Amino acid sequence: MTTSNQGLSTGAGPPAPVDTRPEAIKAKPVRHWGRWISAVIVIYLVIALLYSFIKSPNVDWATVGNFLFKPLVLRGVVATVELTVVAMVVGAVGGTILAVMRLSDNPVLSTISWVYIWFFRGTPVYVQIILWGNIGVLYQRFYAGLPLTGLSLGSTGSGALVNHLFVVAILALGLNEAAYAAELVRAGIISVDAGQSEAALSLGMAPTLTMRRIVLPQAMRVIIPTMGNETISMLKTTSLLAVLGGGVELFGRLQIVYAQTFQIVPLLVVASMWYLFLTTILTIGQHYLEAYFGRGFGAAEAEAAEKRAERRAARAHG
C-alpha cells in the first residue's frame, strides 16, 4: 500500500508511482503568544492564592495533620463510601425499574413511575432527609397487614427504623436518587436505535428479554457517564446527613468535633481533602466502566476479538 498523496499530480503527464511514504511537511508552527502570557498570569495568581492560604495564621496546619488520619475521621470516610455505594445501588436499580415502568404500555406501571418521579424530584433532598429522620413523628408504628381494614400480622415501633441512621440515610438518599436515575436510564433507553428492538423481537425474543439483553446493555453506554456523575454528586450529598446529628459519615463527624473545639477551618480542610481524594478515585473508576460498556464501539475491540479467536483456535486444535 502506498499513501494517497500519489494521486496529486502537479505537472503534465501521470505522476511517477511512489512506493515509499514521502517526507512529512516541515513548517514553523503558529506561535500562540497570548496563551503563554495568560498562562503566566494565571500561575502567578494561583501561587499567590495558595501562599496566602498555606501561610494564613487562621489555618492551623498542625490540626489538619492531626485529624487527617484519625480513626474518627477514617471511620467517617468508610461510612461515607458505604453510604454512597449503597445509596447508588438502590438508586440505580430502583431507577432502572422506574424507567422501564415509565416506558411500559401498562398504564398502571407508567403512572406509578410518573408519580414517584414527580414526588421525589419535586422536593429537596435536604427536606427528604429530615423527613425520613423524623418519620417517627408521622408514624409511631409500622404495621404489616391490609391497609384501611385494621387487619394486621404484626407491627414494629418506627423507632427501630429511625434510630438506625444508616437505614434513614439509605431511604432518603436511595429513594431520591432512584427518581433522578430513572430519567437518566429512560434517556439511555430511548437513545438505542428502534431497529435493535425490532431485530430482537423478530427473533422471537419477548419484550422483557429484549429490554434486558439487547436494549439495556446498549443504553448503559449512554447511562454510565451520567451515572458516574451522579455517584460523585451522591458522595458529596451524604454530607447533608450531618443535619440528623449522630455523626456517621465524614462531614457529620467533623461537624460535631468543630462545634466543640471551634477548629472550623482546619477541619473543613480535612473534609475537603478527603472528598477531593474520593471523587478523584471515582473519576478514574468511571473511565474503566465506560471502556467496558463501550465494547463493540471502539478500536480496542479488534485486539480483544483477536485474542478470543486465538483461544478458539487453540481449543479446536487441543
Next chain:
Amino acid sequence: MVDDLTAAIDTTALGAGPMVKAEQVWKSFGRLDVLKGIDFQVMPQETYVLLGPSGGGKSTLLRCINHLEKINAGRLWVAGELMGYREKGAVLHEMKARDVSAQRSRIGMVFQRFNLFPHMTAIQNVMEAPIRVQHVPHKQADKEAEDLLRLVGLGEKLDTYPAQLSGGQQQRVAIARALAMHPKLMLFDEPTSALDPELVGEVLDVMKRLAREGMTMIVVTHEIGFAKEVADGVALMDGGVIVEKGPPQEVLVNPREERTKLFLSKVLA
C-alpha cells in the same frame, strides 16, 4: 459438518397449504392508508419478490407478516396460523406478547440496516436467540452458529464485533442470525439497499443459495436480476395495493399494467 444453509428446515410445516396467505389486509398509520386490501399467497419453498417504488407499502407488508405492525383489517396467516390473533368462533382475541414472540421465532427477518447487536460479536449475535428463546444448550448453539457463519463465508470473523465488519459481512451475519432459529419463512426487507455496489453480490449469493435449497422467502428488493433468476412469484406494489402479480417471466418481461412498465423502465434504465 453441515454444508446446507437450511439443513434444519422445518419440513413438518411444509404441508399442502400456503406458507403465507393475506386476505384483504389493510394497514393505516393515523389517516394515512399504507396497505389497502392486499391479497396474495406464497407456497412453501417459494421465493416471492415484492417490487415497487418507495412508500408503496412493501416494507409495511413485510412487517405485518411477522406482526411487528398490527393490521387494521383483513386476515394474515403464516403456516396456517393467524398472526397475532386467535379466532374463537367469530371473535378475534389478541394474543399475549409471549405467544406472538413464539410465532415470530420461526419467521426470520433481515433488515435493510442489518440491525446486528453492536455489543455482541458475530457469533454471539447468532447464538443469542437460540440460547435465550429456544433454550438450546450453549455448546450446541455455539457449534451451530459457527457452522452457519462458515456457510455464509464468515468462518474467520466469528469473534469480530459488527463495527469491524463491512456492510456485506454484517448482512451475512444477520442472515445467519435469522437462520439459527430454524425459520420456516424468511423475510428480507431491502437487504442490499444499504450496501456498497461491490458488496451486493456476496449477499445476493447467499440468498440465491437459500432459495435453491428450498427456503420459503419473501424479498423486498430493487434487484430485478435477482427476481428474474430465483423468484417463483413477483408482485409490484404501489400506493398500498398490488398493481400486478404473477410469475417473473410475465411480470418482469411482458407486464400487462402500464404502472409496471413505467416502473421497470425506470429501474432498468
